[in-house]
Amino acid sequence: MTCLLKMRAMREQMSVNERKLADFILDNTKLLRDYSSQQLADAVGVSQSSVVKFSQKLGYKGYPSLKLAVYESYAGGISSPVGGDDAPLPFGGANTPLSELGQKKLEVLENTAGINDLEHLRAAVKAIRNARCIQVSACDGSVSVAQYLTYQLLELGCWAVFDQGGMLQRSMVDSLGEEDMLCIICDMHGEESLVEAANHAREKGIKVLSLTRYNYNAASIHADIRLYVMPSEEEQPLQRLLFRSGQLHLIESLVSGLLVAEQ
């Protein structure tokens, strides 16, 4: 602790710049770990030499010494309690609600990855690659995810359109041809609106890719390629959040597949 304490103690007798440095370090102790003297200087808005002089004024040989001292001083503050923290703390540290989220998310991700055949993922990637246009349709709860997918596809050079309000659903499907593709995204509810579109598309020979919850979802039945998210057992609001994590994970898998295929 000494080093940080010293800084706090001397704060009053410091010059303006020195105080700025001290404050920054006290506020962002962890960051220092990977800051060079120049980076710290930029972050605080002083010159690199001021950083060095500051270090020396505090009694260290130079900046690296200060850095180490700060680090030691800081690490001393962390109690490393009760044995088993060997696996570099899964998501976020202590048992906060946030790290708990990390655990649950991991579970969903693993389950989701587990139920989707590599085959199907590959097929989806191939279909996307070959499609001329891709229409993305989603249920109400999956709008944000659908937008995200659409944007990624556009970035990759795929001609994708997201049907925001569902108004255009029917007429857009009408304008698609055989070389095109419809991607339907759905979470726990509201698949009804998608079924018709999917059906209609299939009749016209348009490939349909579905991204729905695992285990019976009316929308997926009408799809050529089906990808699934395994929902968590959580109660409502968190479940939605986690479900989206799963959806996003699938999307990331697709994108990564497309990236590889590109080369």
Place this chain on the structure above:
Amino acid sequence: MTCLLKMRAMREQMSVNERKLADFILDNTKLLRDYSSQQLADAVGVSQSSVVKFSQKLGYKGYPSLKLAVYESYAGGISSPVGGDDAPLPFGGANTPLSELGQKKLEVLENTAGINDLEHLRAAVKAIRNARCIQVSACDGSVSVAQYLTYQLLELGCWAVFDQGGMLQRSMVDSLGEEDMLCIICDMHGEESLVEAANHAREKGIKVLSLTRYNYNAASIHADIRLYVMPSEEEQPLQRLLFRSGQLHLIESLVSGLLVAEQ
């Protein structure tokens, strides 16, 4: 402990010089604190470049990273267990349900979760809750993520607006007041455009929340609350993908925080 354990574990598959280095470090862990790569090289009787290469082979960016890792690992105290108490490291690969992408993603998520103080996350959640309007601005590469965040916020009843093209940036900030908030999102590049907006906002007393890459990002310097994503070491296209995973994870953390706070 991971770092020293890893060294011990890999000892058998090392070349002569590498093993000499590993042995020396394991025997003289404390000394490393004040050794430069050259000093370590001399002490062991190898060339300086071998020391650097050794560090990189173990998965660190360079010698300083190794040094820090060893130091951290050592500071963690002495733990007893002999047997395999940690994740399969090198070739083992094992049948994790997660794909290779999944593994990398997990790494980014863990790192990202690790570098953000719970404090800061909480502060961000609180600020969002208290804000009247939230403007979301992003660099080019983070548009999709920003859209996603905006949508989630709207869903939660927060009045959020995403400034798609950056055209409105300045005028929108102008129309914000003290009770409002600006959220800037940035990945590896293109932070320049955000700095001015952030600065301007701050001058007007508007809270600024940044969501940027860890370790030096000009945009984050001008923010009141800073959240970071730890980028992966991957090469370009995958790195982007993984970086977004990290960004999304932070967003999910925020959303989950907001959900909890709501009750």
Place this chain on the structure above:
DNA sequence: TGGTAGAAGAATACATTATTCAATCAACCA
């Protein structure tokens, strides 16, 4: 008004770290 001390940054000297490249060595194999 001029002198002095302290603080700050630009330029630069110095030190450390990372990379490139060529030499060496071991393993494999026709």
Place this chain on the structure above:
DNA sequence: TGGTTGATTGAATAATGTATTCTTCTACCA
């Protein structure tokens, strides 16, 4: 045996990071 491949190594050097010097500026004071 001799040739080929791939890994390992260190010397030279490029790149990056740190410390010093020197100059400028400001505040204070006689």
